[in-house]
Amino acid sequence: MNLDFQPLGDTAIRVSFGNEISKEINQAIRLFTNGLSQNPIYGVIEWIPTYASLTIFYNPALIAYKEMLNKLIEIKDHIKETNLPSAKIYEIPTYYGGETGPDLAYVAKYNNLTEDEVISIHTGTDYLIYMIGFVPGFPYLGGMSNKIATPRQEKPRTRIPAGSVGIAGEQTGIYPLETPGGWQIIGITPLKLYDQTKERPILLSVGHYLRFVSVSYHEYLEIKKAVENGNYQVKTYKKEEGMDYVFN
Structure with a gap:
């Protein structure tokens, strides 16, 4: 599954998982949020899942955009193959x-x-x-x-x-x-x-x-x-x- 990372203003990054409403995309979003929970990023305020995307809000005074993006890519790479939690x-x-x-x-x-x-x-x-x-x-x-x-x-x-x-x-x-x-x-x-x-x-x-x-x-x-x-x-x-x- 290809993920698309895009800045959303200067305080958030939106991760797009596709362009449809499906159980598979929802489960992929769950996997990513599970990765965020298990690998906390300093400066992250909260994240909000939707039908096909995940928006991560952060404090730019604590973490810069590029560092934030790299941290998210690390999480993606860390969960390349994993089982979905129950x-x-x-x-x-x-x-x-x-x-x-x-x-x-x-x-x-x-x-x-x-x-x-x-x-x-x-x-x-x-x-x-x-x-x-x-x-x-x-x-x-x-x-x-x-x-x-x-x-x-x-x-x-x-x-x-x-x-x-x-x-x-x-x-x-x-x-x-x-x-x-x-x-x-x-x-x-x-x-x-x-x-x-x-x-x-x-x-x-x-x-x-x-x-x-x-x-x-x-x-x-x-x-x-x-x-x-x-x-x-x-x-x-x-x-x-x-x-x-x-x-x-």
């Missing part, structure tokens, strides 16, 4: 339908399905987290079945509650904060995808997966109470998907 699967308990999933019936009707069939399809996939953006903690997911693909709302709502699970086109996602939005809302999770009171405020991580699990309204309320009390442990599982990559 990804996690986050379990996302979700209450479907009702007042908190007002568009479930529409999604079912649009796709000539029953509501139970929509739920079964939606919970039957492990969704790859490609990137986090839009608002803090919002996961851009891949892997939703086109059997439940549904257009956005013609008129966006001015208020979507935090935790709402929605569908827009061939994508599904979770609103981490209360915001306006035009996605078809089919359910809600009691988990907090963004909690500014925590040392690590964003729950999910790029390159890992999430799995929606249908729960009853009673279970939803119990989990919500546990989350609010700070004694709910998010369930995670190990996903085996080792792959070999050669970077050029």
Whole structure:
């Protein structure tokens, strides 16, 4: 895989891995970020992965562009052939339908399905987290079945509650904060995808997966109470998907 290194102003370098959205490119980005974590570069502030690129921000008063570029190339060369670290699967308990999933019936009707069939399809996939953006903690997911693909709302709502699970086109996602939005809302999770009171405020991580699990309204309320009390442990599982990559 050929990587392209380009300066982004005088405080960042963007590494391009390709020009398409794919699991393979996402995994290559994970490999590179793993290399950054294992080989810290003095002066690096943070890095932000997207669908097909990785932007590394640095302090030019601490490290010059050329030195920074050489360090990144060293990391690339160091991981020419390596196994991808195991990804996690986050379990996302979700209450479907009702007042908190007002568009479930529409999604079912649009796709000539029953509501139970929509739920079964939606919970039957492990969704790859490609990137986090839009608002803090919002996961851009891949892997939703086109059997439940549904257009956005013609008129966006001015208020979507935090935790709402929605569908827009061939994508599904979770609103981490209360915001306006035009996605078809089919359910809600009691988990907090963004909690500014925590040392690590964003729950999910790029390159890992999430799995929606249908729960009853009673279970939803119990989990919500546990989350609010700070004694709910998010369930995670190990996903085996080792792959070999050669970077050029």
